[in-house]
Amino acid sequence: MNFMASKQPENSLLGPEADSQRTLYPYVTGTSVVALKYKDGILMAADMGGSYGSTLRYKSVERMKPIGKHSLLGASGEISDFQEILRYLDELILYDNMWDDGNSLGPKEVHNYLTRVMYNRRNKFNPLWNSLVLGGVKNGQKYLGTVSMIGVNFEDNHVATGFGNHLARPILRQEWHENLSYEDGVRLLEKCMRVLLYRDRSAINKLQIAKITEEGMTISQPYSLKTYWEFSAFANPAQGAVGTW
Amino acid sequence: MFRNQYDTDVTTWSPAGRLFQVEYAMEAVKQGSAAIGLRSKTHIVLGCVNKANSELSSHQKKIFKVDDHIGVAIAGLTADGRVLSRYMRNECINYSFTYESPLPVGRLVVQLADKAQVCTQRSWKRPYGVGLLVAGLDESGAHLYYNCPSGNYFEYQAFAIGSRSQAAKTYLERRFENFADSSRDDLVKDALMAIRETLQGETLKSSICTVAVVGVGEPFHILDLETVQQMIDAFEIVGEQEGPAAEPDAAAAADQGGSTEEGVAPMDI
Numbered sequence: 391m392n393f394m395a396s397k398q399p400e401n402s403l404l405g406p407e408a409d410s411q412r413t414l415y416p417y418v419t420g421t422s423v424v425a426l427k428y429k430d431g432i433l434m435a436a437d438m439g440g441s442y443g444s445t446l447r448y449k450s451v452e453r454m455k456p457i458g459k460h461s462l463l464g465a466s467g468e469i470s471d472f473q474e475i476l477r478y479l480d481e482l483i484l485y486d487n488m489w490d491d492g493n494s495l496g497p498k499e500v501h502n503y504l505t506r507v508m509y510n511r512r513n514k515f516n517p518l519w520n521s522l523v524l525g526g527v528k529n530g531q532k533y534l535g536t537v538s539m540i541g542v543n544f545e546d547n548h549v550a551t552g553f554g555n556h557l558a559r560p561i562l563r564q565e566w567h568e569n570l571s572y573e574d575g576v577r578l579l580e581k582c583m584r585v586l587l588y589r590d591r592s593a594i595n596k597l598q599i600a601k602i603t604e605e606g607m608t609i610s611q612p613y614s615l616k617t618y619w620e621f622s623a624f625a626n627p628a629q630g631a632v633g634t635w
Numbered sequence: 636m637f638r639n640q641y642d643t644d645v646t647t648w649s650p651a652g653r654l655f656q657v658e659y660a661m662e663a664v665k666q667g668s669a670a671i672g673l674r675s676k677t678h679i680v681l682g683c684v685n686k687a688n689s690e691l692s693s694h695q696k697k698i699f700k701v702d703d704h705i706g707v708a709i710a711g712l713t714a715d716g717r718v719l720s721r722y723m724r725n726e727c728i729n730y731s732f733t734y735e736s737p738l739p740v741g742r743l744v745v746q747l748a749d750k751a752q753v754c755t756q757r758s759w760k761r762p763y764g765v766g767l768l769v770a771g772l773d774e775s776g777a778h779l780y781y782n783c784p785s786g787n788y789f790e791y792q793a794f795a796i797g798s799r800s801q802a803a804k805t806y807l808e809r810r811f812e813n814f815a816d817s818s819r820d821d822l823v824k825d826a827l828m829a830i831r832e833t834l835q836g837e838t839l840k841s842s843i844c845t846v847a848v849v850g851v852g853e854p855f856h857i858l859d860l861e862t863v864q865q866m867i868d869a870f871e872i873v874g875e876q877e878g879p880a881a882e883p884d885a886a887a888a889a890d891q892g893g894s895t896e897e898g899v900a901p902m903d904i
Contacts, residue, residue: 491741492775499734506733 403515412516416468418442420453421592422554423464423523424582426566427532427547428575431603432525434464435579438612439594446594454600456607458483461497461526462600466551468519497526497533509541521551527604553590558582584615646758653900657755660784663764667710669800669833672768673793673826674779675817678850679770680826681708684833685843698847698857702727704737705771706847706855710797712764740771744780744788752786766796770849802832824870839867
């Protein structure tokens, strides 16, 4: 019995030959991004690490970039896909500016555009392997949203990607409130990033904090957090649990 | 305008630098029943005269909702108008889906104008025979645009197109300086007065006109007959003081013939 094998169309992404053409696994990845709304706008933090599997290969990767006049994009996941997304957004903003009228794409519009892009790629089984955080201020309205590689998107007062969801969000749920001052916002973000530094093996101690307000976007120079390793419980970890390491 | 040897093709220039087919398309707009539009800083009102083919038939739909924040009134070949409205609705809904934000009306009219221009530069197409008064909101406030078959578009504080529109235009020209700060209801009243000017003595009733409003916080909608009739009744009493319905303006009627001397391109009105 000869069953007619179904023939794939030439440009299909299914089947063994097509595997080399679509993203199956990420190679150079960035870890968590954490962001929150504060009094004047959005604060976002990300470290500058690009891991190659378990190796902390690249240590000066900028994972947060301004988009147009009103938005800020932070990404975790595959760095090359993040760069591809920046190229898409560059073109989007270019055409928006070319209209040369009084209208411009704000953070809400950029976030929804990204959602469409991520979801459509997911449907084609060729995802952009990123979790994105999009924040911005336009006409006094603060906006903070996130999109994942499968197109899940939502807005909130504070968001995080990857490990940040498990380690930073609980802290933010306890300590975030409306109208945080800039200093309080930075302190809160640093608290989250410190926990991530201790507990996320892909985190490195070199981070940037970006701020976006109605006036514009600024991104800090890279700096490191102070850490403390002398907690007595860690001095002799096997004391309470023999055989542990 | 008289027939000449350069008017067969839209892709043929006349020696005077005119595209006659495009101008003939603009004539078609002048033959359609009147449509008017006027705007304040926050609202735009569109109005049109409903002309039915016979007493037995219903009138054609000339005002279309394009999106919650954009509407259009047409004059000329209503079939062309319907097709362009469908295009506009499509553009708006696609933009809304991608960006979760309303398409700025200024961008929509440019797309519409570019679409019309294509038809003036292809030998296998003809220009759209419809003029569109596009009313909409964008970031900078309320806007009223006129898109014409030539592919040009203009922004207006108030405008009228179609047959006997000159009478309405004259009325609007007298009053437009006040429109920017008008209240919504005063704007609708002015629209009804402008429509009345085009009726040349015929009584203004809600059955022969259609009025639509869009504004900040007010999605585009066509006013129902009772509301319109109430507003007509409200000012008709006062109407005598304002000035009677326009006497047949002989000068205006001649204007509709598109009288221009040979060699001078006509004004795009």
